[in-house]
Amino acid sequence: KASKNAGIGLNSRGTGSGLMLRSSYFGENGQGIDAISGHISHCRIIGNIGRIHQGVIGGGVTLQSGSISNCEITGNYAPIAGGGIWTKDALILNCTVVGNRAAVRGGMVITDYSGIQTISNSIIWGNDQSESPIPVAISGSTPIYKNSLIENLNPAGPDNLDGTDSANTPLFVMPIAASTAPTLAGNFRLLAESPGVDDGNTDANTAILDLDGN
Numbered sequence: 001k002a003s004k005n006a007g008i009g010l011n012s013r014g015t016g017s018g019l020m021l022r023s024s025y026f027g028e029n030g031q032g033i034d035a036i037s038g039h040i041s042h043c044r045i046i047g048n049i050g051r052i053h054q055g056v057i058g059g060g061v062t063l064q065s066g067s068i069s070n071c072e073i074t075g076n077y078a079p080i081a082g083g084g085i086w087t088k089d090a091l092i093l094n095c096t097v098v099g100n101r102a103a104v105r106g107g108m109v110i111t112d113y114s115g116i117q118t119i120s121n122s123i124i125w126g127n128d129q130s131e132s133p134i135p136v137a138i139s140g141s142t143p144i145y146k147n148s149l150i151e152n153l154n155p156a157g158p159d160n161l162d163g164t165d166s167a168n169t170p171l172f173v174m175p176i177a178a179s180t181a182p183t184l185a186g187n188f189r190l191l192a193e194s195p196g197v198d199d200g201n202t203d204a205n206t207a208i209l210d211l212d213g214n
Contacts, residue, residue, distance in 0.1 A: 033045060033060075033061050033062070033063075036064045036065065036066070037064070037065045037066050038063065038066040039066055039067050039068075039069075040061065040063070040066070040067070040068040040069070040071060041067075041068070041069045041070050041071065041207065042069075042070045042071065042207070042209075042211055043068075043071045043072075044071070044072045044074075044211070045060040045061055045071060045072065045073045045074075045076065046060075046072065046073075046074050046075050046076070046183075046184055046186075047074075047075045047076065047181075047182045047183055047184040048060055048076045048077070048182060049076070049077045049078075049181075049182040059076035059077045059078030059082065059083045059084065059100060059101075059102065059181075059182075060073040060074075060076035060083070060084045060085060060100060061073060061084070061085045061086070061087075062082070062085075062086045062087075063085060063086070063087045063088070063090045064087070064088040064089065064090070065088065065089040065090070066089075066090055066091075067090060067091040067092075067093065068085070068090065068091070068092055068093070068095060069091070069092075069093040069094050069095065069205070069207065070093070070094045070095070070205070070207050070210060070211050071094075071095045071096075071211070072095070072096045072098075072188055072211060073085060073095060073096070073097045073098075073100065074096065074097070074098045074099045074100065074176070074186055074188060075099050075100065075176060075180070075181045075182055075183040075184060075185065075186060076100045076101075076181060076182060077100070077101050077102070077103075077181040077182040078100075078101075078102045078103070079102075079103045079104075080102065080103065080104050081102050081104055082102060083100035083101045083102035083127060083128070083129070083178070083181065084097045084098075084100030084124075084127060085097060085100075087117060089116060089117070090117055090118075091117075091118045091120070092117075092118070092119045092120070092122055093118075093120045093121055093122065093204065093205065094120070094121045094122065094200070094204075094205050094207070095121075095122045095123075096122070096123050096188045097122065097123070097124045097125075097127065098123065098124075098125050098126050098127065098170075098172070098175070098176070098186070098188055099126050099127065099175070099176040099177065099178050099180070099181060099183070099186060100127045100128075100178060100181055101127065101128045101129070101178040101179065101181040102128075102129045103129075104129065116144065117142075117143040117144065118143065118144045118145075118146070119143050119144070119145050119146070119148050119150070120145075120146040120147060120148060120201070120204050121146070121147045121148065121200040121201060121204055121205060122148045122149075123148065123149045123150075123170050123196055124136065124148070124149070124150045124151060125149065125150075125151045125163075125169075125170050126151065126175060126176070126177070126178055127151070127178050128178035128179060128181075136150065136153065143155075144157060145157040145160050146158050146159070146160070146201065146204070147159045147160065147199060147200045147201045147204070148160050148161070149161040149163055149168060149170060149195070149196055149199075150163045151163045152164055158201075159199070159201065161195055161196070161199060167195065168195045169195075170190060170194055170195070170196050171190060171191040171193060171194035171195075171196075172186070172187065172188045172189065172190065172191070172194075173187040173188070173189045173190075173191060174186050174187035174188075175188075189212075
């Protein structure tokens, strides 16, 4: 379903799968995908930008009461908040959220309101915001972290890597600087020596194929 808010709008349990959303430049919320009770999977959401004259949240994705899994969200820009993702009551599973930028708040991920946010089997790294170097901007809810690597955080929860330890830098094939967002550049596959290799929980992922179709 098309939306004034995004390249793709999903409502009432809609599903978006196997999509490439890149270089969108319109809408108020979620320049790549705007989803309410939606399920987003196996998508690359890269290089999207909010229109500067609007109060944009979620440069890559705006997600309320849904899930996003097996996705790459990189190089997106929001003039207000949530350069990569703005979420409410959402599950983020098996996602790479890297190199996103917000002009004001939450270049990485912004979780708002009092819903339950879960981040599992995911890497959130190298994002930027102008107000402060907080890796995940939070209002009213503390995410549940599982088997994840979050820059500058050492979160409680099962089998998370310490994102405050320089030894746990993800080691992408070709990382990008968030300052270059919006950008389509980068290769976020992990090098063989990356600490993120084989650190996830396979049982948490029900998908047969990864984003590359393997």
